[in-house]
Amino acid sequence: MARMKFLCDAERCIECNGCVTACKQENEVPWGVNRRRVVTINDGVPGEKSISVACMHCSDAPCMAVCPTDVFYRTEQGVVLHDKDLCIGCGYCFYACPFGAPQFPQEGAFGMRGKMDKCTFCAGGPEKDFSKEEFTKYGSNRLAQGKLPACAEMCATKALLAGDADTVADIFRQRVVKRGKGSEVWGWGTAYGKPDNPKAQPPQGGKS
Amino acid sequence: MRTTGRVLVAGIAMLAVGIVSGCGERSQVVEYKQGKYQGKTDSNPWDSAPGASLYTTSKWTGGDKASWESAIRTRSQGQNEYNRTE
Numbered sequence: 001m002a003r004m005k006f007l008c009d010a011e012r013c014i015e016c017n018g019c020v021t022a023c024k025q026e027n028e029v030p031w032g033v034n035r036r037r038v039v040t041i042n043d044g045v046p047g048e049k050s051i052s053v054a055c056m057h058c059s060d061a062p063c064m065a066v067c068p069t070d071v072f073y074r075t076e077q078g079v080v081l082h083d084k085d086l087c088i089g090c091g092y093c094f095y096a097c098p099f100g101a102p103q104f105p106q107e108g109a110f111g112m113r114g115k116m117d118k119c120t121f122c123a124g125g126p127e128k129d130f131s132k133e134e135f136t137k138y139g140s141n142r143l144a145q146g147k148l149p150a151c152a153e154m155c156a157t158k159a160l161l162a163g164d165a166d167t168v169a170d171i172f173r174q175r176v177v178k179r180g181k182g183s184e185v186w187g188w189g190t191a192y193g194k195p196d197n198p199k200a201q202p203p204q205g206g207k208s
Numbered sequence: 209m210r211t212t213g214r215v216l217v218a219g220i221a222m223l224a225v226g227i228v229s230g231c232g233e234r235s236q237v238v239e240y241k242q243g244k245y246q247g248k249t250d251s252n253p254w255d256s257a258p259g260a261s262l263y264t265t266s267k268w269t270g271g272d273k274a275s276w277e278s279a280i281r282t283r284s285q286g287q288n289e290y291n292r293t294e
Contacts (some may be wrong), residue, residue, distance in 0.1 A: 001277040070247075077253070083245075086247050088239070126250040126267065127252065143253040143280075144253040144255075146276065146280065148284060152287065164284060171288040175292055184293075
């Protein structure tokens with residue numbers, strides 16, 4: 001197994017926000033915190049594209065690099081997680097993340113930053129599996145139940161794919177070949193590395 | 209009489225050591241090491257046996273990484289409707 005990844009197919013996403021709702025419900029995420037959200041490019045313009053964004057569980061995660069208290073760790077499956085007990089809520093990870101994944105609950109009378117909260121790929125955190133502490137701090141641990149993240153499994157159009165990168169890539173490749181378009185995944189270069197030929201242009205007259 | 213005295217002295221000495229060690233100072237802050245994860249260790253998802261949680265449908269052997277990966281791979285293919293419909 002390679003590593004766990006998300007992939008959002010902009011050709012299929014219909015901006016229903018089902019993934020956002022599924023994540024909120026599954027992990028009982030507090031008000032004001034969105035581990036996942038849907039971003040629409042050219043909203044209202046014909047041909048608009050929507051994409052579901054959360055933590056991309058980067059291979060070289062900037063949040064890990066900037067954290068002054070080193071709360072981040074990467075699991076064997078490539079999922080980037082963090083220990084909330086050590087988080088000081090400084091917000092460096094928020095500024096470093098290109099996807100806006102780290103979220104901070106507004107706590108206290110003066111809206112002080114709480115401990116950072118982000119997508120866990122439904123893998124819980126550094127607490128005993130299925131314990132109350134794990135669920136309260138990090139949410140559901142679906143991976144330990146042999147399940148995939150709730151957002152992807154709930155996606156009605158299967159625009160949002162999750163799982164082993166090889167498997168996800170196979171599914172997406174088959175999809176692109178069948179429909180004959182839409183292979184240019186938004187954010188691919190950032191999440192998976194730069195293409196072999198960065199000067200390559202999409203085919204003229206392509207529909208995607 | 210002499211033996212009783214020795215036992216008493218030894219007991220008092222042990223008690224004194226216990227009391228003094230209770231006054232020892234322990235570090236109250238986390239000592240950070242640059243670039244290394246400082247938090248608690250996490251368990252692997254395949255450590256728990258299927259059925260440890262309610263509504264678990266995937267089947268694997270508890271502690272067996274390969275079988276868990278196989279279960280996840282099978283589950284992942286559920287996202288491919290071309291496989292489900294053809």
